[in-house]
Every structure is written in structure tokens, then in C-alpha cells.
Amino acid sequence: MRRVTWVLAVVMCVALVLAGCGMGKRDAGSIVKDLDHVMGKSSSYQASGSMILNTGQQPQEYQVEVAFSPEHFYRISLTNATKDVTQIVLRNEEGVFVLTPHLKKSFRFQSEWPENQGQVYLFQSLAKSIIADKDRQFTTEKDAYVFDVAANYQNEQLSRQKIWLNKKTLAPSQVQVSDANQNVLVQVTFTNFEFDTKFDKDYFQMERNMTSWNMQQTMPTMSDVAATGADHPSDKSVTDKNLSATGGQSDQSKTQADSKAAGATKPDASKSAQTTAKAQSIGIVEPYYLPKDVVKQDISDMKLGQDAAVLLRYKGKYNFNLIEVRPQAKAVALQPGDIVDLGFTIGVLTGADAKDGARTLTWTNDGVEYRMFSGDMPTNEMIQVAMATDGQSGK
Numbered sequence: 416m417r418r419v420t421w422v423l424a425v426v427m428c429v430a431l432v433l434a435g436c437g438m439g440k441r442d443a444g445s446i447v448k449d450l451d452h453v454m455g456k457s458s459s460y461q462a463s464g465s466m467i468l469n470t471g472q473q474p475q476e477y478q479v480e481v482a483f484s485p486e487h488f489y490r491i492s493l494t495n496a497t498k499d500v501t502q503i504v505l506r507n508e509e510g511v512f513v514l515t516p517h518l519k520k521s522f523r524f525q526s527e528w529p530e531n532q533g534q535v536y537l538f539q540s541l542a543k544s545i546i547a548d549k550d551r552q553f554t555t556e557k558d559a560y561v562f563d564v565a566a567n568y569q570n571e572q573l574s575r576q577k578i579w580l581n582k583k584t585l586a587p588s589q590v591q592v593s594d595a596n597q598n599v600l601v602q603v604t605f606t607n608f609e610f611d612t613k614f615d616k617d618y619f620q621m622e623r624n625m626t627s628w629n630m631q632q633t634m635p636t637m638s639d640v641a642a643t644g645a646d647h648p649s650d651k652s653v654t655d656k657n658l659s660a661t662g663g664q665s666d667q668s669k670t671q672a673d674s675k676a677a678g679a680t681k682p683d684a685s686k687s688a689q690t691t692a693k694a695q696s697i698g699i700v701e702p703y704y705l706p707k708d709v710v711k712q713d714i715s716d717m718k719l720g721q722d723a724a725v726l727l728r729y730k731g732k733y734n735f736n737l738i739e740v741r742p743q744a745k746a747v748a749l750q751p752g753d754i755v756d757l758g759f760t761i762g763v764l765t766g767a768d769a770k771d772g773a774r775t776l777t778w779t780n781d782g783v784e785y786r787m788f789s790g791d792m793p794t795n796e797m798i799q800v801a802m803a804t805d806g807q808s809g810k
Contacts, residue, residue, distance in 0.1 A: 441560075442553075443551060443553035443562070446553075446560055446580075446585070447545060447546055447551075449585060450542050450545060450546060450580075450585055451542075451546055453542070453585055453610075454539065454542050454543070454546070457485050457487070458485070458610045458611050459482075459483055459484050459485055459610070459611060459612045459613070459614065460481075460482075460483050460538060460586075460608065460609060460610045460611075460612055461480075461481070461482045461483075461607075461608075461609050461612040461614075462479075462480070462481045462482075462536075462538070462586075462587075462605050462607060462608040462609070463478070463479065463480045463481070463605070463606055463607045464478075464479050464536075464603060464604050464605035464606045464607070464608075465477065465478055465479065465496070465603070465604050465606070466478075466479050466493075466535075466536065466601065466602070466603045466604075466758075467601070467602045468600070468601055468758045468759060468805075469598070469599060469600050469601070469602075470570075470572070470600050470601070470758055470802055470805075471703075471759075471802065471803070471805050471806045472703060472806055472807075473806050475495070475497075475758075475759055475805060475806060476495075476496040476497070477493050477494060477495055477496060477759065478492075478493075478494040478496055479491070479492070479493060479494075479536050479603065480492040480494075481536055481537065481538075482612070482614065482618065482619070483537075483538070483539075484614055484618075484619065486508075487506070488505075488506055488507050488508075488619040489504065489505065489506040489529065489537075489619070490503065490504070490505055490506075490618065490619050490624070491503065491504040491534075491536065491537075493759075493760070493761070495759070495781075498781060500515075500517060500781065500782075501515075501516065501517070502514065502515050502760055502761055502779070503515075503516065503624050504754070504761055505619055505620075505621055505624060506528065506529075506619070507619045507620060507621075509523070509621070510523055510524060510525050510526070511523070511524060511525070511526045511528050511754065512621045512624075513754065513761050513763060514621065514624055514625060515779050516624065516625055516627070518742070518779065518782070519625070520742070520779065520784075521621060521625065522763055522777075523621075524752050524763070526752070526753060526754060528753070528754040529754075532568070532569060532753075532754070532756070533566075533567050533568050534568075534756060535568065535576070535590055535592055535601055535603055536590075536603050538586070538587060538608075541576075541578050541587050541590065544564050544565065544566065544567055544576065544578075545562045545564055545578060547564075547567075548564035548565050550565075551563065551564045552564070555582075556579070558581065558582055559579040559580060559581060559582060559588060559589075560579070560580045560582060560585075561577065561578070561579050561580075562577070562578045562580070563575060563576075563577050563578075564576060564578065566592055566593075568592070568756070569755060569756060569794075569795070569798060570756070570758070570795075570798060570799075570802070571795045572594050572600060572799075573592045573593075573594065573600060573601065574593060574594050574595045575592070575593050575597075576590060576591065576592040576593070577590070577591045577592075577593070578590050581608075584608075584610065586605070586608040586609075586610065587603075587605055587608065588604075588605050588608070589602075589603065589604050589605065590602070590603040601758065698741075698783075699714060699725050699727070699739065700739060700783060700785075700804050700807045701727065701804075701807065702737075702800045702801075702803035702804050702807070703803045703807060704799055704800060704802075704803035705729065705800065705803075706731075706732060706733050706792070706796045706799075706800070707732065708731045708732040709729050709730070709731035709732055709733050709735075710729065710730065710731050711727065711728070711729055712728040712729060712730045713727075713728055714726070714727050714728075715728075717738070719738060719740045719742075720742075721743065722740050722741065722742050722743060723740070723741075724738055724739060724740035725738070725739045725740075726738055727739070733789065733791055733792035733793075733796060734789065734790070734791060734792070735787055735788060735789035735792050735797070735800070736787070736788045736789075737785060737786070737787050737788075737800075738785070738786040738787075738788075739783055739784070739785055740783070740784050740786075741782055741783055741784070742784050752764050752765035752766075752767070753765075753767060755776060755778075755794075755798060755801075757778055757798065757801050757802050757805070758802060758805075759780060759802070759805040760778050760779060760780050760805075761778070762776050762777060762778035762798075762801060763776070763777045763778070764776050764794065764797075765777070767794075771790060772790045772791060773788065773789070773790040774788075774789060774790075774794070774797070775787065775788050776797045776798070776801055778801055780804065780805060785801065785804060787800065787801060
């Protein structure tokens, strides 16, 4: 009897020591409460790492940098590891900016981003998905808590995500996002993640992030955009219902600021050979994915402002046009729209509230600016087609 009492006493002492040292086993509920507390503090953080996308025909790797301030300002930098091309997303007191510094291009619009949509590399998005999923799955590894929860992203292919959190700080260390067949389509690995970071006063300002590339630009205001209107092609074959929502204005010289946006005109038959040569020089990128019962109708050369461009028209169950242009370096402002995460780059969707359903998805990749116009194609299909241009070589 004495021996049994002594063994019980030893076991209780060991249990108390482990609990006092924080080494007792924790359940998912207690970790979620701590995660909710960390979220509520609105602490600043800075992170860096890599993102591998398996959504295309070939894996694509990007370097990711993320910064967040207590004022709910964001700075996200995505750099293509192979092409050394960087795109920056900023949120500050003036709105949301999408910057492509090496092209001297910048987009500005009012948006609730990223509060209204998740991003796989943002701590807030990952924490919210863990907290919201009541059917979350939970395991532990040596240095990490691992949650398997539902994914909530614009890309409907992304079904579930597995999130590794550091046991000491609850900072994310790795994320894997899979489709319905458990194929990992997106993998983010954080090599560094620090809370309570201090930032310079102008860290989240557009001017600093553009001039860091030695490119001085002046950003048009939203009132300027409203005054100048949209940069619409003028040819009837282009300015049909599918093209009516472009909603952008190129930064022209002061003498042209109040004039109509330059039109897009197709060449006449006598210049067909010259047209073909110009189109080939641009390098036509065709998406490798198309919605079911949609086929390419034709490809033609055109002008977009002062730049040579290519128009690809698709018809069928859904109808859309895709313009590809290698623009001269200039700043561009768009009317209010929504950020669309294409994985390999950030796109801008305008016209979502248009009564006729006409919308425009604009994005830049490898020096090419893409503008997709559709009046009847669902947004998720537009995203799929846009993603299918990445990794494609110009023909």
C-alpha cells in the first residue's frame, strides 16, 4: 500500500512539473483561443519565404515578403525567382496600390482588400481560416501545431489547406493548399517570421516603393481617373459588350489628358502581311486552359494607345476577348475594382457591379499586360484562363 501511494505521489509530481513547464499536451481549442488573442492584438509583423505554384503546366517559384502594421497597412512583394521580376501590393491610408516598378506601372483603387478575401501568405487569413473551421483537424509535430482546415480563396480549385504554426510564437512556418483530390497546388515556406516589427514612417507609401527602383512617378488621383474616363478600344469588333468595361486610363502627356483615350483599330486587308509580322513580334501567349465548349475564333493585330497589341477572340458557351500588349513604361490608374490573386501575379477586376455584366480582368506577367473582357463568363472561369497564361511562351 505504501509503495502504491509513493508511485502515485511521484506521478503527480511529474505531471505538475510538466504542466508548470508548459510541456503538457495542448488541445486544438486552447491553441485556437491563443491564436484569436494574437489576432486581436493587431501586432505588426514581417515575414519572408518562398511560394511554389503547381497550378500551371510547370511549377513556378516566387520569393514572398510580407509586412503588416497596427494601422492595418500591408506591403506584399512577389518576385519571380527565375525572371527576377517583382510586383508589390500596398495598402495604406490612401487606398490599395498594385505596383510593377520595373515597368513604372501602378494601379490605385479603393478596396477592402485583404479583409474581403483570403491570401495564403497573410497571417490574418491563415488564422481566420483556423478559427472559423469548426471541423478543423489537428495534429502536432516536434516544433509545430498542424491544422488541416477548409480553404477560402478566390480560386475554387483550392479546397483545403494544411497550416504549420510554431509552438512558441504561433507564427506560420509552412502552408500547403490542395485541391479536392489532395494534390498540393500551392506551397508557402516561411524562412523568417517576426512579430512586433518597427517600420519607417514611409515604408508603406507608394512613392518610396516606386523610387526604390530609381523610377520617379506621379500617381493620378481617383478624381483624375473619373475625369479622363476609360481607355477603350474604338473599333466595333473590339468595343462590343465584352470590351465595354476596361475602366483604365493611360498616363498621357498634359496636352492629351483631356482628350479621348486612343482607340484600337484593326488594319485593312492590304496590310495583312504587315499585321502578321507585327503580331508575331509581340509574341502571342495563348492560355492552355479554356472553359468547356469555348474555342478560339481569331487573332488580329491592333493598337492600344501608342502600343502595338494583339487581340484574341473566343466564342462558345462563354464569350471573351483577350488583349496582350507590351506597354511603354508609364503609370496607370484604374477605377475602383477588386484585387484578384492569380498566384503568380496580382490582377485587378473591374466592372463587377456593371448592370450588363461586362467585366475586365487586368494583369501583368513577364512584361506583357493582359486585359480580358467578358460579359457572360463567371469570375472563377476568368481566373482559370488568366492563370493558364503563366509559363506559356509567346508564339
